[in-house]
Amino acid sequence: MPASSHHNPFADWLRAHAVPLTHLDREAPLDDLEPLRAIIGKARVVAIGENSHFINEFALMHERILRFLVERCGFTVLAFEYGFSEGFPLDAWTQGEGTDDDLSAHLAAAIPVGLDEPLCWMRRHNRTASPPVRFAGIDIPAAGGSLLPALAPVADYLRQIDPETLPAAQRAMRIAESFAGGSGAVAAPAWARLSAAEQDALSAVLMRLLIRFRSVEPLYVSRGDQRSYEIALRRLEGACHADYTFRAMADLFAGSGLTADTSARDIYMAGSVLWHLERFEPGTRVVLAAHNAHIQKSPISFDGHLTTLPMGQHLHSVLGDEYFALGLTSTAGHTADMRRDENTRFGFTIDNTPLGPPEPGSIEAAFADADLGLSIADFHRARRGALGSAGLAPGGRRRGTRGDDRLAVRRRGSGSRPGECRLRSLSVL
Helix, strand or coil: CCCCCCCCCHHHHHHCCCEECCCCCCCCCCCHHHHHHHHHHCCCCECCCCCCCCCCHHHHHHHHHHHHHHHHHHHCEEEEEEEHHHHHHHHHHCCCCCCHHHHHHHHCCCCCCHCCCCCCCCHHHHCCCCCCCCEEEEHHHHHCCCCHHCCCCCCCHHHCCCCCHHHHHHHHHHHHHHHCCHHHHHHHHHHHCCCCCHHHHHHHHHHHHHHHHCCCCCHHHHCHHHHHHHHHHHHHHHHHHHHHHHHHHHHHHHHCCCCCCHHHHHHHHHHHHHHHHHHHCCCCCEEEEHHHHCCCCCCCECCCCECCCCCHHHHHHHHHHHHHEEEECCCCCCEEEEEEEEEEECCEEEEECCCCCCCCCCCHHHHHHHHHCCCEEEEHHCHHHHHHHHHCCCCCCCCCCCCCEEEEEEECCCCCCCCCCCEEEEEEE
16 A cells, blocks of 8 residues: 655654564464564453454454463453353363264354354364363344243253243243344344334343342252352343344434443453353463454543443453453455445455545554564553654544554455455554
8 A cells, every 4th residue: 555645754663673474374384473472461361353243354363462462471361352152162162072063063053253263273183282262252143133042041040050040031032033044234124123012021021030049049049059059140141132232233223322321341341251250260260352342441422422341441440450452353345344234144345446545644644654574563662752743642533443452464356255354464452
């Protein structure tokens, strides 16, 4: 991409301090990623983002960073933007349960966001590794596509522990089944077509179940065990947060949304990360993979309206510097745009869309001006003078996301598949 006509002091800083990376080969040596060791420091949770799903190069970079953090920095958990409830069978599979071919069945209902390759690598790695790498789902059920992946195991739990309450769970499942889909893009409009009475009935029964679970914990634990209770409770909480998200999104699109009301999904994801951290061995370090908009530390606004307090903001408020966010972004080439289409399985189609020029004053514009190859730079070490004179500061304007630590990827070119592009540069904000 041609450099802009104005002088950009931050681009000068990038040229002087960016460290080149050599490739995106998932099987190649990891020596070029060694600068990351000092950059992440002693963080317990290192989040790796992407400014769009369905980008092949982002997936390759995720895999390389996961390998580096596991093999060289002692990380032992991959937490993923994937259903909390649905994550337990995948964790068992990575530990050796079943056959290699079972993975396709586990992922059959999931949006294909590049989870299969990391899971396959983990299963191979765990055959000889000690300790093994664990998998943890963190999201609301089916990313908002259906409450059933959470409610079905809750019903199974109640069938054994509290049969009196089982009919309430079954009622919630009957309503949830009427609008279930492959993603939130299918389920949300189907939920909106329910009658107000059905919507309210679902919310009411979910809340009653949740309050009962919390109120009679000693009874449930005495009839079963603590871990089973905690998993069932967290699943039920996921269904409640998903139900709230349907209402919040409907209000947002209707123009009557409350300030930051779409935060229910992100606070659930943050809580799930902390839930897993509390239950793994002390000192466990977690790689967290999610969209840039979820991992960033600063609030999200659209058209001047505060819409979401993201997962990263919640995690940073609890973990402080033990939370580190690295976001992948781009400056040129093509990206994967999700266009709504209720007639498709997941409620959208993916368009291979050319990127426009980076927004003036953005981090991406500075990378374009620097004309770097694939590289990495620690923005925390940038002098404030270099950032400020370019109109930037940590947390300043960038295409897609904001945050203090993020990893930004520049890519140029395009491939034959939707969203497939060739990376050019990499940096840490």
